[in-house]
Amino acid sequence: MNNFEKVSITNEARSELHDLIHLTGAEISVNTLPQGGSVPFVHAHKQNEEIYAILQGEGTAVIDGEKVSLKEGDWLRIAPAAKRQFFASAKKPLKYICIQVKENSLEGYTMTDAIV
Amino acid sequence: MNNFEKVSITNEARSELHDLIHLTGAEISVNTLPQGGSVPFVHAHKQNEEIYAILQGEGTAVIDGEKVSLKEGDWLRIAPAAKRQFFASAKKPLKYICIQVKENSLEGYTMTDAIV
Numbered sequence: 001m002n003n004f005e006k007v008s009i010t011n012e013a014r015s016e017l018h019d020l021i022h023l024t025g026a027e028i029s030v031n032t033l034p035q036g037g038s039v040p041f042v043h044a045h046k047q048n049e050e051i052y053a054i055l056q057g058e059g060t061a062v063i064d065g066e067k068v069s070l071k072e073g074d075w076l077r078i079a080p081a082a083k084r085q086f087f088a089s090a091k092k093p094l095k096y097i098c099i100q101v102k103e104n105s106l107e108g109y110t111m112t113d114a115i116v
Numbered sequence: 117m118n119n120f121e122k123v124s125i126t127n128e129a130r131s132e133l134h135d136l137i138h139l140t141g142a143e144i145s146v147n148t149l150p151q152g153g154s155v156p157f158v159h160a161h162k163q164n165e166e167i168y169a170i171l172q173g174e175g176t177a178v179i180d181g182e183k184v185s186l187k188e189g190d191w192l193r194i195a196p197a198a199k200r201q202f203f204a205s206a207k208k209p210l211k212y213i214c215i216q217v218k219e220n221s222l223e224g225y226t227m228t229d230a231i232v
Contacts, residue, residue, distance in 0.1 A: 001179055002195075003179065003197070004180075004198055005192070005193050006192045008190050021167075021192070021193040023167065023222070025218050025222050026217045027225040028215075032192075043230050045230055048229045051137070066171065073126055074124050076161050078120045079118075079120065082118070095221060097169070099144075101141030103140050106139070106140060106216070107133065109216050113216065114159050116157050
């Protein structure tokens with residue numbers, strides 16, 4: 001495998017990066033829900049932690065029945081078992097990224113993993 | 117640990133999310149290099165794959181001596197051993213996220229890990 005790979009993501013409704021750039025430690029999707037739209041189902045995970053970042057717009061996440069407001073710059077960690085669903089606001093599309101990683105898989109990081 | 121945590125990231129030069137929202141499968145930083153600025157060192161990793169997303173601006177990554185142009189919407193996977201350094205363009209700041217995950221740690225994902 002190459003030492004690096006690059007892809008450019010524009011304005012697709014959903015792009016999945018794992019296969020595009022051969023990720024081995026995460027799956028990452030880049031998503032846009034139209035205004036008033038939502039992911040059409042509630043879901044949870046078996047072993048993956050999900051991390052969401054809101055890139056543009058406004059919306060709501062419902063997590064285990066709790067409503068969480070979303071705006072640009074928000075980041076969320078959601079535990080595997082939590083039941084989640086995402087909604088764009090009625091007025092603006094919601095652009096967000098979703099990062100799936102195996103819960104508890106990270107060992108060292110930054111100063112304990114870097115070689116400078 | 118709570119089933120979810122949220123944080124709002126605004127325009128800090130660098131924010132590190134691992135401790136802020138108690139990530140267990142990744143470290144994620146949100147970074148802004150000023151125009152003409154760069155990360156002041158070359159680095160590699162022991163066991164972490166890094167995934168970069170360019171959120172705003174333009175710049176260059178130098179990866180094992182190869183120059184890679186960067187613009188909004190670009191995503192990069194970089195293998196642990198690759199030597200990397202990031203530069204903002206002379207004209208625009210470079211806002212990017214960096215995701216550290218343990219190489220080869222992902223098992224199932226999306227349809228094989230989700231519970232709908």
